[in-house]
Amino acid sequence: MTYSKRTDGRKFEELRPIEAKAGVIPRADGSAWFKMGNTAAYAAVYGPRSLYPKFMQNPKVGIIRVNYSMMPFSSAGERVRPGPNRRSKEISMVIEKALASVVNLEEFPNSVVDVFIALPQTDAGTRCAGICAASIALADAGIPMKDMIAALSVGRVADKLLVDLNYDEDSHEDGVDIPVAIVQRSGHVALLQMDGLLTREQLKTLLGMAQEGVKKIFEEQKKALKNKYKAIEEENGE
Amino acid sequence: MSELLVKNKSIVVPGEELASGMDFLPSFGTYRDKDIIVASRLGMVNVEGKVIKITPLSGKYNPRRGDMIIGKIVDVSYSGWRVDTNSAYPAMLSIKDATSEFINRGADLTQFFDVDDYIVASIFNITSQKLIDVTMKGPGLRKLVGGRIIQINTNKVPRIIGKQGSMISMVKDATGCKIIVGQNGLLWLTGEPKMELLVVETIKKIEDEAHMSGLTEKIKNFLEKKTGKKIEPREEVRNDDMRMNRNDEVRRER
Incomplete structure (x- = not known):
């Protein structure tokens, strides 16, 4: 069967509707909510704070610790076992490395920034939504960072190339899903994972589509952060 | 040609381009990437002459020399006290900076400050590794009782x-x-x-x-x-x- 139309009626290069909000968790130093279609992520940032056990401290740079977790009720009706598992540990690690590429870690030696990502609702692209939320939360926490970072999944279903896959497309029998994290100004790729088969040309096209797609996410991230401080800006404006 | 890309006093996010050209100087919260000055944290832009800096709106306390802080004693050692500064880094208060009284060698330091006491102290030295030294010699620097x-x-x-x-x-x-x-x-x-x-x-x-x-x-x-x-x-x-x-x-x- 050919795949001529997307299950939710989107165009092939169209993203799901995005909602973003900064500062949703008052006790955290910075926090954010990011929703993309039916995938939603909370991120809370604490720190920089002192790091123990002491052997983990690095006198040259600070470290960033990410905890990714899907809530028990977040899936399609099947209970997700809470707590760390092989998959969530891997995802925490790749998000950590992606975020470390934009945060100025050398400004807080011997200390740690903790990022907690929780997903109340999932429909594919969770690590991407997690990165987008974490990026807003880090900025909201006043952490020095070179740039914003956002992520998006691209992929192939049958012979069609598309962006921002939902779960139906992600789990298609002849499908490839590639999460890509991109740094805003430089366009550098900070995360890229792939399984499945693609030709070289297809991958090139997909990366181009990802670069195009994240622009919209960056706009939403910026809007979310500026909305939180809108009152201050209006007070200072002419 | 140098020009400002954002309005003065506007709110900017990390990665936002603030000015182009070599005539402006990047200060706190900004950095230069080739000929563009970019924000490196969330805050309000302040342009003072040629200098562009960002006034942060959020974030933890960043210790600086000369600051008067309120700290909490978290540990007592032979030579002084360790003080929590409400930042990522604890400070050291050594005996000679704590009081002008004579203290015998090996004396019990808790008679001056005990764990969980609050003090007003002033940061007089801070290293690149953020080791902080505080002093209590100065006007208004003292132990806080009650309140x-x-x-x-x-x-x-x-x-x-x-x-x-x-x-x-x-x-x-x-x-x-x-x-x-x-x-x-x-x-x-x-x-x-x-x-x-x-x-x-x-x-x-x-x-x-x-x-x-x-x-x-x-x-x-x-x-x-x-x-x-x-x-x-x-x-x-x-x-x-x-x-x-x-x-x-x-x-x-x-």
């Missing part, structure tokens, strides 16, 4: 103190409470129980509305309504109120 401690956003401390201490001295006069504001976002106060609660409420109000203009007037009305007394603006600002505001120091240096 209550509240925590506020460090970035709003200048607003709570006000220009030359105007805001904080008004709150002190209206409530009759003693208040000490540490640059690290801890605030100590003591007075009549009812007035203590009023101070806490007032401080939260100032913190929430820190961005509003005419805030001093608003707080004055609020305090007059709550206490039922008229507040006379003080003609001469007391020295200890003035000393607290880091921004005033910067202003005077220029």
Whole structure:
């Protein structure tokens, strides 16, 4: 069967509707909510704070610790076992490395920034939504960072190339899903994972589509952060 | 050609381009990428002549030399005390900086400060690895007894103190409470129980509305309504109120 139309009626290069909000968790130093279609992520940032056990401290740079977790009720009706598992540990690690590429870690030696990502609702692209939320939360926490970072999944279903896959497309029998994290100004790729088969040309096209797609996410991230401080800006404006 | 890409006093996010060309200079919270100045943290842009800097609106306390802070003793050792500074880094208070009294070798240091005591101290040295040394030799630096401690956003401390201490001295006069504001976002106060609660409420109000203009007037009305007394603006600002505001120091240096 050919795949001529997307299950939710989107165009092939169209993203799901995005909602973003900064500062949703008052006790955290910075926090954010990011929703993309039916995938939603909370991120809370604490720190920089002192790091123990002491052997983990690095006198040259600070470290960033990410905890990714899907809530028990977040899936399609099947209970997700809470707590760390092989998959969530891997995802925490790749998000950590992606975020470390934009945060100025050398400004807080011997200390740690903790990022907690929780997903109340999932429909594919969770690590991407997690990165987008974490990026807003880090900025909201006043952490020095070179740039914003956002992520998006691209992929192939049958012979069609598309962006921002939902779960139906992600789990298609002849499908490839590639999460890509991109740094805003430089366009550098900070995360890229792939399984499945693609030709070289297809991958090139997909990366181009990802670069195009994240622009919209960056706009939403910026809007979310500026909305939180809108009152201050209006007070200072002419 | 150099030009500013954002309006002065606008809110910017990390990665936002602030100015192009080599005529501007990047300062706090910004960096230069080739010929473009880019924001490296969330905050408000401040352009002063050629210098572009960002005034942060959020974030933890960043210790700086000369700051007067309120710290909590977390450990007592042979040679001094370890002090929590409400930042990622603890500070050391050594015996010779703590008191001018003679202390015998091996004496029990808890008779001066014990764990969980709060002190007002001043940062006199800080290294690249953020090892902090504090001293208690100086006017107003002492152990805090009684009263209550509240925590506020460090970035709003200048607003709570006000220009030359105007805001904080008004709150002190209206409530009759003693208040000490540490640059690290801890605030100590003591007075009549009812007035203590009023101070806490007032401080939260100032913190929430820190961005509003005419805030001093608003707080004055609020305090007059709550206490039922008229507040006379003080003609001469007391020295200890003035000393607290880091921004005033910067202003005077220029």
